[in-house]
Amino acid sequence: MCGIVAYVGSRNAQPILLDALSRLEYRGYDSAGLAILNGHGVEVRKKSGRIENLAKACQAKPISGSMGISHTRWATHGAPTDSNAHPHLDASGKLALVHNGVIENFLELKEKLSKAGHTFQSDTDTEVLAHCLGDAYAKSQAKGEARLLEAVRQTFNQIHGTMGIAVIHSDLPGLVVGARRGSPLVIGVGQGENFLASDTQALAPYTNRVVILKDLEIVALHADRFDVSSPLGSNTQIKVEEIENGMIHSDKGSHPHFMLKEIMEQPRSIENAFRGRLDRDGGTTKLGGLNMSADQLRQIQRISVLGCGTALHSGMVGKYLIEDLAKIPVETQHASEFRYGDSPVSRHTLFLAVSQSGETADTLGALREAQRRGYPCLGICNNVASSIARESDGGVYMHAGPEIGVAATKSFTSQVMVFALLGLLLGRHHQLSANHGAELLDAIVQLPEKIRQTLKHSDSVARVAKTYAHSRSMLFLGRLANFPIALEGALKMKEITYLHAEGYPSAELKHGVIAMIDKETPTVLIATQDGVYDKNLGSLQEIKARGGPVIAVAEEGDSKIQGLADAVLQVPKTHELLQPILNVIPLQLFSYHTAVALGRDVDKPRNLAKSVTVE
Numbered sequence: 001m002c003g004i005v006a007y008v009g010s011r012n013a014q015p016i017l018l019d020a021l022s023r024l025e026y027r028g029y030d031s032a033g034l035a036i037l038n039g040h041g042v043e044v045r046k047k048s049g050r051i052e053n054l055a056k057a058c059q060a061k062p063i064s065g066s067m068g069i070s071h072t073r074w075a076t077h078g079a080p081t082d083s084n085a086h087p088h089l090d091a092s093g094k095l096a097l098v099h100n101g102v103i104e105n106f107l108e109l110k111e112k113l114s115k116a117g118h119t120f121q122s123d124t125d126t127e128v129l130a131h132c133l134g135d136a137y138a139k140s141q142a143k144g145e146a147r148l149l150e151a152v153r154q155t156f157n158q159i160h161g162t163m164g165i166a167v168i169h170s171d172l173p174g175l176v177v178g179a180r181r182g183s184p185l186v187i188g189v190g191q192g193e194n195f196l197a198s199d200t201q202a203l204a205p206y207t208n209r210v211v212i213l214k215d216l217e218i219v220a221l222h223a224d225r226f227d228v229s230s231p232l233g234s235n236t237q238i239k240v241e242e243i244e245n246g247m248i249h250s251d252k253g254s255h256p257h258f259m260l261k262e263i264m265e266q267p268r269s270i271e272n273a274f275r276g277r278l279d280r281d282g283g284t285t286k287l288g289g290l291n292m293s294a295d296q297l298r299q300i301q302r303i304s305v306l307g308c309g310t311a312l313h314s315g316m317v318g319k320y321l322i323e324d325l326a327k328i329p330v331e332t333q334h335a336s337e338f339r340y341g342d343s344p345v346s347r348h349t350l351f352l353a354v355s356q357s358g359e360t361a362d363t364l365g366a367l368r369e370a371q372r373r374g375y376p377c378l379g380i381c382n383n384v385a386s387s388i389a390r391e392s393d394g395g396v397y398m399h400a401g402p403e404i405g406v407a408a409t410k411s412f413t414s415q416v417m418v419f420a421l422l423g424l425l426l427g428r429h430h431q432l433s434a435n436h437g438a439e440l441l442d443a444i445v446q447l448p449e450k451i452r453q454t455l456k457h458s459d460s461v462a463r464v465a466k467t468y469a470h471s472r473s474m475l476f477l478g479r480l481a482n483f484p485i486a487l488e489g490a491l492k493m494k495e496i497t498y499l500h501a502e503g504y505p506s507a508e509l510k511h512g513v514i515a516m517i518d519k520e521t522p523t524v525l526i527a528t529q530d531g532v533y534d535k536n537l538g539s540l541q542e543i544k545a546r547g548g549p550v551i552a553v554a555e556e557g558d559s560k561i562q563g564l565a566d567a568v569l570q571v572p573k574t575h576e577l578l579q580p581i582l583n584v585i586p587l588q589l590f591s592y593h594t595a596v597a598l599g600r601d602v603d604k605p606r607n608l609a610k611s612v613t614v615e
C-alpha cells in the first residue's frame with residue numbers, strides 16, 4: 001500500500017512533493033512525510049494524519065532544496081504515529097528511504113542489526129530496510145552513484161517481501177535511486193527534472209511522459225537523465241510512453257463528496273462501458289481487447305473470476321449473467337484465497353481478474369498464479385496503465401473514469417455491465433440466439449435513463465437513512481443475482497458508516513440469522529419482481545412477524561411491498577439480468593446518506609485506502 005513520490009530538478013522540491021503526494025492519498029492516508037537534501041544534509045518532516053497535517057508542518061518550517069522523496073502511508077507495521085511515518089533514516093542519518101510494500105523477514109533482520117549495535121526509532125519494517133541499505137552502503141567498496149546502486153542490489157537479495165522504494169543520500173546530491181519488487185513504480189520524464197511515483201496520476205500536472213518500471217528494475221534518477229538497470233547491473237531497454245488519462249485530475253464539482261459525485265455519474269459511466277461495443281444486428285457485442293479468436297472463445301468450458309471486495313461482488317453478479325447467457329459454469333474466488341489454495345482447476349478454464357485500480361496486490365498475485373499454471377487470463381480493469389491491465393493476456397476496460405471515493409460505486413456497476421457484455425459475446429459463441437441477444441442489447445441502451453430515474457430518489461433515500469442511522473446493526477438480504485447486491489450493500493454500509501452490517505441470501509435467514517431480528521435491527525430486503533419475488537415476500541413476512549423493521553428495494557408502483565415494508569427504496573424495472581445494476585444504486589445512496597447523517601468521513605473512512613497494494 002502507501003504512495004511514494006520523488007523529485008530531482010531545479011525547482012523547489014517541497015511544494016511539488018506535497019502536491020504530487022496529495023494525488024496518491026487514495027493509497028493510504030494515516031500519516032505522511034518527506035525528506036529533502038537542503039545543501040547540508042537530509043532534512044525530514046513527518047506527521048501522523050492526512051497530508052494537510054504535513055503541509056502545515058512544512059509551511060511552518062519550510063525545507064529548501066531541489067531534490068527529495070515523500071510518502072503517504074497506510075500502516076502495516078506499527079501504529080500511524082509521527083515516528084512510524086516515512087521517510088526513515090539509516091544509522092548514519094545520511095540515507096533516507098520511502099517504501100511501499102512489506103518486508104516479511106524484517107524481525108529477523110532487525111534482530112541481526114540490533115546485535116550489531118543498530119538502534120531503531122520506529123516499529124516499522126521500513127526502518128529496518130533503511131538500516132540494511134545503510135549497512136550495505138557503508139560496507140561497499142564502490143564509489144559515488146555505483147555505491148548506492150550496489151547497496152540497493154545487495155539489500156534486494158536479503159529481503160523477502162515487496163518494495164517500491166526511493167532513496168537519497170546526503171553524500172550523493174542530485175541522485176535519487178528507485179527500485180521495485182512487487183510494488184509499482186513509474187518514472188515521470190520532465191525537462192531538466194525527473195520524478196518517481198507509485199502511479200502516473202501523481203505526476204499529472206508535471207508530465208505525461210512516463211516509463212513504467214518492470215519488476216526488479218532499479219533506476220538512478222538525475223535531473224537531466226536516468227539509467228534503468230536489472231538486478232544484476234546490466235542496463236535495460238526503456239520505453240517512454242505518453243499517457244493520456246494520467247492528466248485527468250478529478251474534483252468534486254458541486255457535490256460535497258466524491259462518493260456522491262461518483263454515484264451520480266453512473267448514467268454516464270455505464271454508457272461509457274458499453275459505447276461502441278454493441279452489435280445490434282448480430283445480437284452480440286464487440287470486445288476488441290480480449291485477444292482471443294472465435295475458436296478460443298468457443299473452447300471455454302469454465303470461467304473462474306478472481307477479485308476482492310466490491311470487485312468480487314461484481315464477479316458474483318457476473319456469474320449469473322454468464323451462466324444465464326452463455327451456459328458456461330462460473331466460479332468466483334477471493335483472489336487472496338486462490339493464490340495460496342490447492343483447489344484443482346479444470347482444463348479450458350478462462351480466468352478473469354477484476355479490479356478497479358488494477359493494482360490490488362491479492363488480485364495481481366492471483367492473476368500471476370493462474371498464469372504460472374498456464375491458464376489464459378483476462379483483466380477487467382478501470383485504470384488503463386495498471387499492473388493487472390498490463391500483465392493480463394487481454395481484457396476489457398470499464399472506462400468509468402477516475403474513482404476517488406474509497407467506497408467503490410460507479411466501478412461496481414461498470415464491472416457488472418462488462419460482465420453483461422462478455423456474457424452476451426460468449427453466449428453468441430455458444431448457444432444464445434440473436435433475438436435474445438438483441439433483447440438484452442435494447443435493455444442495455446435504455447439503462448442510463450433508468451439509472452437517472454433511480455438517482456432522482458436520492459432525497460427520499462436520505463430520509464430513510466436518517467431514520468435508521470442510529471441502528472447498531474443491519475441485515476441485507478437478496479436472492480440469486482441480488483445476493484451479491486446484498487453483500488455489496490452491507491460492505492458499503494460497513495466501510496463508510498462503521499455500522500455492523502451483514503449480507504445473506506434471503507432464505508438463509510431461518511438458518512440462524514433470524515435470531516438477530518428485533519425492533520432495533522433493520523433488514524434491507526432486495527425484492528424486485530423476479531422469479532423469487534414471492535419467496536422474498538415470505539422472508540419479509542417472517543421478519544415482520546418478529547418485529548423487525550424492513551426497508552425494501554422494490555420496483556416503482558409495487559403496492560404490495562409498499563403495504564408490507566416500513567420503507568421502500570424505489571427502482572424502475574429493467575431486463576431481469578440488468579436489474580442488479582439498478583438495485584445496488586439505492587443501497588449506495590443509503591450507505592452514503594447514513595454516513596453523512598452520522599458525520600463520518602465519507603471519502604476517506606478510517607483504516608482504509610482506495611487501493612490495497614499489499615497482501
Ligand code: AGP
Pocket residue numbers: 308309310311354355356357358359360363406407408409492495609610611612
Ligand atoms: C470497495 O468499496 C472497497 N473499497 C474494496 O472492497 C475494493 O473494491 C477492493 O479493495 C478491490 O479493489 P480493486 O477493485 O481496486 O481491486
